[in-house]
Amino acid sequence: MIVPLTHVLAFSGALFFLGLACVLARRNLIMILIGVEIMINGAGLALAGGSAFWQNIDGQILVILLMALTSAEVSISLAMVVYLQRRRGTLEANAYNEMHG
Amino acid sequence: MATILFYILGFTALAATLLCITRRNPVHAIIYLVNALFALALLFYLLGAPLVAAWEVIIYAGAIMVLFLFIIMMLELAPDQEIKGPGWLRWGPVLLLSLVLLACTVLLMVADPGSSQEVPAYYASPRTFGYALFKQYALAVEIVSFQLLFAAVGAYYVGRPEQRKKPKGGTP
Amino acid sequence: MNPNLLFLILLLPLCGALINGLFGLRLPRALRGAVAVGAVAASFASVCLLWPLAAGEGTRTILGTWLASGNLRADFGLLFDPLSAAMALMVTGVSTLIHLYAVGYMHKEADTARFFALLNLFVFAMLCIVLADNLLLLFLGWEGVGFCSYGLIGFWYAKVENAAAGRKAFLVTRVGDVFFAIALLWLFAALGQLGIPEINALAPQLSPTAVTAIALLLLAGACGKSAQLPLMTWLPDAMAGPTPVSALIHAATMVTAGVYLLCRLFPLVSLSPTAMTAIALVGAVTALYAASCALAQREIKRVLAYSTMSQIGYMFIGVGAGTVSGAMFHLTTHAFFKALLFMGAGCVIHLCHEENDIYRMGGVARRSPLVFALFLAGALCLAGLPFSGGFFSKDGILLAAYAQGDGWFRLIWLLGLASALLTSLYSFRLLLLVFAGEPREKVHKHHLPGLMRWTLPPLALLGLFGGLFNLPPAYGGGERLHHWLGSLAGSLPVVDHAREFQLAALAGGLFLLGAVIAWWRYRRFPGEQPSALKNFLLHGWQADAVVEWSLLKPFRAIGRFFWEGLDRTLIEGVLHTLAGGAMREGETLRRWTNGRLSTYLSGFAWGLLALLLWFLLVLAKSAGPPHT
Numbered sequence: 001m002i003v004p005l006t007h008v009l010a011f012s013g014a015l016f017f018l019g020l021a022c023v024l025a026r027r028n029l030i031m032i033l034i035g036v037e038i039m040i041n042g043a044g045l046a047l048a049g050g051s052a053f054w055q056n057i058d059g060q061i062l063v064i065l066l067m068a069l070t071s072a073e074v075s076i077s078l079a080m081v082v083y084l085q086r087r088r089g090t091l092e093a094n095a096y097n098e099m100h101g
Numbered sequence: 102m103a104t105i106l107f108y109i110l111g112f113t114a115l116a117a118t119l120l121c122i123t124r125r126n127p128v129h130a131i132i133y134l135v136n137a138l139f140a141l142a143l144l145f146y147l148l149g150a151p152l153v154a155a156w157e158v159i160i161y162a163g164a165i166m167v168l169f170l171f172i173i174m175m176l177e178l179a180p181d182q183e184i185k186g187p188g189w190l191r192w193g194p195v196l197l198l199s200l201v202l203l204a205c206t207v208l209l210m211v212a213d214p215g216s217s218q219e220v221p222a223y224y225a226s227p228r229t230f231g232y233a234l235f236k237q238y239a240l241a242v243e244i245v246s247f248q249l250l251f252a253a254v255g256a257y258y259v260g261r262p263e264q265r266k267k268p269k270g271g272t273p
Numbered sequence: 274m275n276p277n278l279l280f281l282i283l284l285l286p287l288c289g290a291l292i293n294g295l296f297g298l299r300l301p302r303a304l305r306g307a308v309a310v311g312a313v314a315a316s317f318a319s320v321c322l323l324w325p326l327a328a329g330e331g332t333r334t335i336l337g338t339w340l341a342s343g344n345l346r347a348d349f350g351l352l353f354d355p356l357s358a359a360m361a362l363m364v365t366g367v368s369t370l371i372h373l374y375a376v377g378y379m380h381k382e383a384d385t386a387r388f389f390a391l392l393n394l395f396v397f398a399m400l401c402i403v404l405a406d407n408l409l410l411l412f413l414g415w416e417g418v419g420f421c422s423y424g425l426i427g428f429w430y431a432k433v434e435n436a437a438a439g440r441k442a443f444l445v446t447r448v449g450d451v452f453f454a455i456a457l458l459w460l461f462a463a464l465g466q467l468g469i470p471e472i473n474a475l476a477p478q479l480s481p482t483a484v485t486a487i488a489l490l491l492l493a494g495a496c497g498k499s500a501q502l503p504l505m506t507w508l509p510d511a512m513a514g515p516t517p518v519s520a521l522i523h524a525a526t527m528v529t530a531g532v533y534l535l536c537r538l539f540p541l542v543s544l545s546p547t548a549m550t551a552i553a554l555v556g557a558v559t560a561l562y563a564a565s566c567a568l569a570q571r572e573i574k575r576v577l578a579y580s581t582m583s584q585i586g587y588m589f590i591g592v593g594a595g596t597v598s599g600a601m602f603h604l605t606t607h608a609f610f611k612a613l614l615f616m617g618a619g620c621v622i623h624l625c626h627e628e629n630d631i632y633r634m635g636g637v638a639r640r641s642p643l644v645f646a647l648f649l650a651g652a653l654c655l656a657g658l659p660f661s662g663g664f665f666s667k668d669g670i671l672l673a674a675y676a677q678g679d680g681w682f683r684l685i686w687l688l689g690l691a692s693a694l695l696t697s698l699y700s701f702r703l704l705l706l707v708f709a710g711e712p713r714e715k716v717h718k719h720h721l722p723g724l725m726r727w728t729l730p731p732l733a734l735l736g737l738f739g740g741l742f743n744l745p746p747a748y749g750g751g752e753r754l755h756h757w758l759g760s761l762a763g764s765l766p767v768v769d770h771a772r773e774f775q776l777a778a779l780a781g782g783l784f785l786l787g788a789v790i791a792w793w794r795y796r797r798f799p800g801e802q803p804s805a806l807k808n809f810l811l812h813g814w815q816a817d818a819v820v821e822w823s824l825l826k827p828f829r830a831i832g833r834f835f836w837e838g839l840d841r842t843l844i845e846g847v848l849h850t851l852a853g854g855a856m857r858e859g860e861t862l863r864r865w866t867n868g869r870l871s872t873y874l875s876g877f878a879w880g881l882l883a884l885l886l887w888f889l890l891v892l893a894k895s896a897g898p899p900h901t
Contacts, residue, residue, distance in 0.1 A: 002103045002104045002107055002147065002219065002220055002222070003107055003108075003219060003220055004217050004218065004220070005217075005218060005219070005220055006210050006211060006217060007111075008148070008220060009210050010207055010210070011111045011114070011115070011144075013203055013206045013207065013210075014115055014203060015115065015118060017199040017200075017202050017206075018118045018119060018122060018199065019118070019122075021122060021192075021195045021196055021198075021199040022121075022122035023874055024195045024198070024871065024874055024878055025122075025191050025192050025195040026122070027871060030127050030169070030172070031122075031127060031130065032870070032874075034121070034122075034127075034130060034169070037134070037165070038118055038121070038122070038134065038137075041137075041138065041141055041161070044141075044153075044157075045141060045144060045145075048144075048145050048148045048150050048153060049148055049220060051148075051149075051150065051223070051225075052148045052149045052150075052220050052222075052223040053220045055221065055223055057225050057229060057230060057233045058233075060152070060153050060230065061230070061233055061234055061237075061238050061241075063145075063150070063153050064152075064153065064156060065238075065245055067156060067160050067161060068160075068245045068248070068249065069245065069248060070161070070165065071160060071164060071165055071249070072245075072249050072252030073252070074165050074168060075168065075252050075253065075256040076252050076255045076256050076259065078168060078256075079255070079256040079257075079259040081172060082172060082175070082176065082259075083259050083260060085176050086263070093870040093871055094869045094870070094871060096868070096869075096870065097867055097868030098868055099866075099868040100866060100867045100869075198878055198879070198882065201882060202878070202881060202882055202885060205885035205886060205888075205889055206885065208889055208892075209885065209888055209889060209892065212896070
């Protein structure tokens with residue numbers, strides 16, 4: 001009995017949208033990935049809060065699985081960042097626009 | 102007591118995240134993010150998930166963020182790899198959008214009458230957690246382990262040395 | 274005698290036209306002319322041989338049905354009655370002589386196949402007009418002569434002026450044709466008939482206003498073809514065509530088609546006194562107008578063109594005064610001496626090394642006495658030498674106008690007298706300037722082809738002695754033409770013989786007066802003395818300018834408005850705005866697919882916003898209006 005669920009979810013939402021702001025506003029690929037991490041963490045907080053609210057452990061298990069998947073995703077994406085830096089020499093997101101119309 | 106702590110930690114996390122996303126130097130950003138993750142881990146503990154809190158620190162802050170740091174340092178990114186653009190021209194619309202989104206989300210949340218209830222105290226011991234994980238979610242565990250294998254193989258492949266003059270090392 | 278042989282009259286020239294048109298280029302030169310002359314000569318022979326069929330009521334035959342739909346029934350039918358027979362005889366006879374002349378005239382020309390084909394086709398179309406028994410076939414011939422006239426005036430189309438003259442002739446006569454077509458449709462709508470005898474018989478059934486209106490419409494149509502006011506601007510320019518064309522089309526045949534139409538439908542037209550007066554008035558004013566213009570012309574053929582216009586005005590006076598036989602008489606004699614004059618003018622031009630301007634000619638009499646004699650004969654007939662054919666015919670018309678009494682016809686009679694004086698004046702002017710005195714330009718020896726010389730004497734004889742066709746009783750004649758035409762002849766003026774002789778003497782006096790004035794002024798070449806009056810008359814009282822300013826300029830302005838104003842600005846402008854707008858919007862949207870990650874991520878965020886707003890909206894709606 002600590003806080004209303006709304007507050008937990010508000011924090012989680014704020015974290016999520018901060019992460020979204022980072023993804024949208026930053027041009028460096030690494031910063032975009034960091035933004036994604038922040039968003040995932042926000043989601044994790046919401047999951048944990050829900051798990052406590054409904055007295056269910058499933059939420060926490062989801063957080064664990066989320067962490068595991070995140071680590072897998074990060075390793076591949078950072079490997080790709082390295083590759084891109086080697087090939088193109090720049091990590092600016094707007095430099096990779098060969099799919100333009 | 103826990104309530105006050107909750108709010109302090111929550112705002113710490115938010116402040117740290119805010120600082121993180123506005124740093125020019127990626128290393129600084131990572132450090133601030135680690136800070137936020139620590140606050141988040143304590144929040145998890147307050148919400149009755151001690152194991153998750155521990156893992157947050159070990160895996161997330163300890164492995165993933167360290168990996169980020171490794172890669173940043175390996176790539177030798179100069180701090181001015183950022184576009185020097187007018188700050189508010191880029192940040193302004195984004196923050197506005199985020200605020201609007203946040204407002205919508207909050208509105209949606211408060212519209213539900215049941216949401217103003219308080220989160221009851223909860224505690225999930227590692228034993229309960231273990232049982233649940235390996236009994237109910239055993240299949241998920243196996244799948245995630247496959248996933249990790251794929252990721253490892255994929256990361257190696259993507260980052261393999263070039264078959265040219267100077268093979269730069271680059272596998273995690 | 275089989276009535277169906279009548280179709281030979283029509284079909285022989287048509288065959289000649291087809292042969293020359295389709296195979297002419299493969300035939301040897303001599304054969305082309307021979308085919309053309311032979312076709313028309315055979316047609317003339319047919320008219321002569323079949324002459325007895327035309328007596329009394331005439332003969333009516335049908336070759337086949339053309340249109341039969343509902344009430345409308347128009348056949349390929351011929352009506353060979355005294356009027357049409359007389360006209361056909363004149364047309365084919367004069368055409369034969371002119372075709373012979375043309376063979377000689379065009380001996381240096383390369384494209385004789387087209388020329389003779391068009392000439393024969395023209396004769397066919399003219400005969401359609403003359404012999405048709407229903408208005409639709411007549412209209413076919415009417416349009417046909419218009420087309421052939423266009424083709425022949427612009428025969429040397431390589432020169433832009435010639436093509437423009439042909440086009441002008443076609444367009445101006447077309448205006449008249451529209452009125453004729455309206456009259457035709459009106460007649461069909463009112464009477465349900467298109468046959469000429471039927472229309473003439475049923476004409477009294479129409480209301481007086483309808484008759485007047487139809488008659489005026491027919492007058493308008495006739496004005497177009499016969500180059501009367503106000504549709505006369507094409508005739509002087511039509512002299513750009515070869516001389517045989519001018520002789521045939523613009524002297525003897527096509528321009529008389531208007532008169533012939535009015536004579537054909539005389540029972541209908543004569544029912545309306547207003548229309549008759551209008552016809553005579555148009556003719557009288559045109560006669561005076563054209564005679565005054567002829568006084569100032571410099572080109573020899575233009576003098577003759579205005580002269581034709583003036584003489585046809587006389588024929589209109591005749592029709593308006595009620596004497597069809599008088600009008601037809603003048604038509605016939607005029608055909609003779611005007612064709613003679615045109616062909617003579619062709620000879621003169623040839624002799625003067627293709628020179629057209631009479632101010633630069635002179636002394637041609639010495640170079641070729643034969644041409645001089647023939648031209649003199651024609652000019653004297655035109656001016657009204659007493660006891661020549663032209664004298665009797667013109668006098669007959671003036672008598673008819675006089676006999677109609679006071680009021681408008683007195684004015685018409687006076688205008689006719691004034692025109693007679695001017696006619697004499699310009700005829701003698703022409704004679705003196707061309708033939709008398711010393712040559713004003715260098716003389717080249719030119720040989721005149723025999724065909725050009727020896728086709729003229731028959732016409733001269735016919736012109737001089739043509740009075741015998743219709744000698745009035747006052748002189749002891751039998752008025753053959755009038756009696757031949759029988760019921761179609763219209764009324765003859767009833768004037769006592771003493772009066773008649775006085776009027777004849779008046780006419781003779783005018784002839785002499787004109788000759789004396791001309792002699793006094795043009796005995797020695799007075800030199801070029803341009804004056805404003807001369808310029809005004811030279812340009813036909815600036816009729817072309819009037820048409821240009823009143824009709825053509827507004828027309829072009831309207832056209833330009835519709836083109837630039839509406840079509841370009843409005844329609845294309847709208848299209849361009851729409852298309853351009855679409856393209857610009859497309860360009861704007863294209864910027865969204867710039868391949869940049871940040872753009873696509875923003876897209877995600879905006880989509881998320883839309884979703885959230887949607888949910889809020891749904892929530893608000895479900896919770897909203899019934900406020901608890």
